[in-house]
Amino acid sequence: MTAVLDRLRGIPGLHLSPGDEGPLVHGVAPAAVAAPETAAAAAEALRVASAKRWAVELDHGGSPLRLAGRPPERIDLVLTSTRLRALDDYAPADLTASVGAGATLGALAERFGAHGQWLPLDPPGSPDTTIGATVDAAAAGPLRLGFGTPRDHVLGLEIVTGDGRLLQFGGRVVKNVAGYDVVKLVIGSRGTLGLVTRVNVRLRPRPAADRTLTIAVASPDIAVELLKRIRARRVEPAALELHALPADPPGAARRWVVLARLLGAAAAVDEQARAVEQAAAELGASFETTADAPRLWARLAHDEARATVAVRVADLPSEIPSTLGLVQAALPAIEAAGGRWTIQAHLGNGIVRLLGAPDTTHPSAAAESHPTSSPLPSSLMRDWRPLADAIRSARAALAPRRGTVVVAAAPAPLLAEVDPYGPVAGHTLMRRIKAQFDPAGILAAGRFAV
């Protein structure tokens, strides 16, 4: 191992630091962390690692790996894009930019915002979340309703394969059908194919008006009816979220709110807001324009990323009441086993998220308020089986409609009880594709769906 570390140390433009300074992946620390300054350095590092069959995790900063995927047995090396932060290749007139994978969404927003443009992606996380991490996880937030997910924004990318080949796919233009769409293959591949080092994105003009309405609804059924009526009025919100607020007082029924984000020309947003308010009034729901909406959206994204357990249940949007019904029916048993649980839904996309955090009123959880530095929050639940059972039965219920239940984040004890992904169509093909990119099988082996 020392000899290999010496070889890595000799690679120009590769910063090597001790593993205890690296990210913990399910509490496992790597032997070393390597941060390349260039894609070429990343390629050389992966050639070395591949030849030695090191276990490698690919990282883009922040802590998205903390509880993602199945726990690794060991990690020899974390290769991180955090020093690949280039923002210089930006063509405002073309509404495109080519940026380093380690560039943060916050830095991008500032750079593009100066030209009245933006990248309309709001994945779980903070402004420190990187574009590399977003692409890696195909992560998207509420704005997916109006603008889609990373696959709809990424025009091209550069990737270093597991065996150190530096490859470019896609391009800088908004239409491109030359060859296979390897870009889409890489988006969401969770670092199992290679380290994304550069991402070319398509930008949009920043809308003049941006307003969020908060609508209190009596039940998820009313929320779906609201969606129907909003659309009948030809309003197309950029985001439409349904959140269950914690019961107050404890034991009372949960309260539901819909958050509708309207973007566009000022006159259009005014008119759309009126239409949404009318639809809400017809349903007897109270509504208000959300004060300080940017902070609210930022807080929701932040909270979602910090969840100790994140379970995503997805079905057709029209099935939201029944999807939520599955989650709610399981909730009492889950809550009785520990943790503090919130429910959020991308109402227009049919995706329900069940998010668990340590119950800070419980004495055993007090040490876990800083999850990145603390030991694993495996004590969130006294018993993980009720949650595992709920995941299994939701999978069975959704299977005929091809809905899915994915555990996006969880500590090891839950993953010992239930598979985080369930059956994956085309799994054999995926494994064969991975073998072409990572012939030595060193990248996140066995951790993710592929």
Place this chain on the structure above:
Amino acid sequence: MPIGARTVSRAGMQPGPAARPLEPGLVAALRGVVGHDGVITDPGRLMVYESDGLTAYRVRPTAVVLPTDTAQVAAVLRLLTEAGVPFVPRGAGTGLSGGALALEGAVLLSLARMNRILAIDAANRRARVQPGVVNAKLSRAAAPHGLYYAPDPSSQAACTIGGNVAENAGGPHCLKYGVTSNHILGLTVVLPDGEILELGGAGETAGYDLVGLFVGSEGTFGVATEIEVRLEAAPEAVETILALFDRMDDASRAVSAIIADGLLPAALEMVDREGIRAVEASPYAAGFPTDVAAALVIEFDGPRAGLLEEADRAREICRAEGAREVRRANDEAERVRFWNARKKVFGAMGHLAPDLLVQDAVVPRSRLPEVLARIYEIADRYGLLVSNTFHAGDGNLHPLFLFDRRDEDQVRRVEAASKEVMHACVEAGGTITGEHGVGFDKREYMGLIFSDEAMAVMCDIRRVFDPRGLANPAKILPLRACREWAGPATWIEEAP
């Protein structure tokens, strides 16, 4: 895109040797699956399947098989794979890159009989269709629900959703709404060995985006037998503008200025002088002045509130960039006239010359003025007439060369000019195809934009889907790109 006249690329080229007829036993077995009339072997009837929209290349398939559902496709592919016979899936045959040529003795798998819309789910804005459904027919069927299917290739009256998936087709309205791959939610695919896979669907799929990878694979991974698409809500209002320019450069700059101003038109299309003259000489003449250098058709759609203001800003920008005249469509009839100036160009051009070659390339839109100037310069140098009618907002060029294929010298000049145009677009930071696909025609251009290693990876991916190389052989990748294939044995050592 419908082209009235014949097209040619490399005149006289006959790709591949003549194929041997299918074994009678195989024909009988195929008829056992799809019925007697589902297999065509009569040479006279096979003639119409010799080429796609790029008619320069002609290869008669050994047979045409017409399945009606997924199970039949799977059974047919099993039989063909067992016999080692390659196959080529084909939609309406409107493709412009020779993608549906039946090379290497391939059987054509026509999806024309798989033309049913299986479901329209208005509440979830989805539809499930068979691949042979015609693009425009889907939008018509969705219209009563206030929905439509956004990608609108110029050939939408004939081309099929299956063909659109194979090519990742575009169209004028992709500027705002994206191309085919942005609208495909799920696929039922049959792999070459007959295995049926359900990809995508209602939920969030774990693992790789195989739907995204399959779209645009030009029939080289297998056959999509059912397609689940996203439908869009019909916009509340539409504003359409026609701007006439005396200088091409001014029109190009107006395109960039409109985008740079923060406007996002639904479509932003350019027609040059030759295009306008051709339309004005056709039954679609709308009384547009034939002495202008270029016209822009600009369309905005969305909520009515604020839409007119957006359109007015675009009109101001056009005037500021030197437009001679800017018109607004006052009603649907006028809107159709504006669009005819754009959509009927290729058909009208057919009356000006015996043969046409339409190219397809993309450049960053800020480079349009210089690249357009370069294209006219190249055409001049070769003594050729070229017309540029294209998706300007996307930077998606379609230079159209007019010529007579009986004149061998002209054919050589068209080929040389066409190649220079392709190089110019790549040098400007662009790509070799924006919506027509690589097919057979553009394989040799792949090396302009991909490294040998990147192409080798594509070969590897193709072999994952099609280890025996039977699905649409000799397409997309130049032969030299594919290294020796070790076969499935290399998969044995996979991590569990």
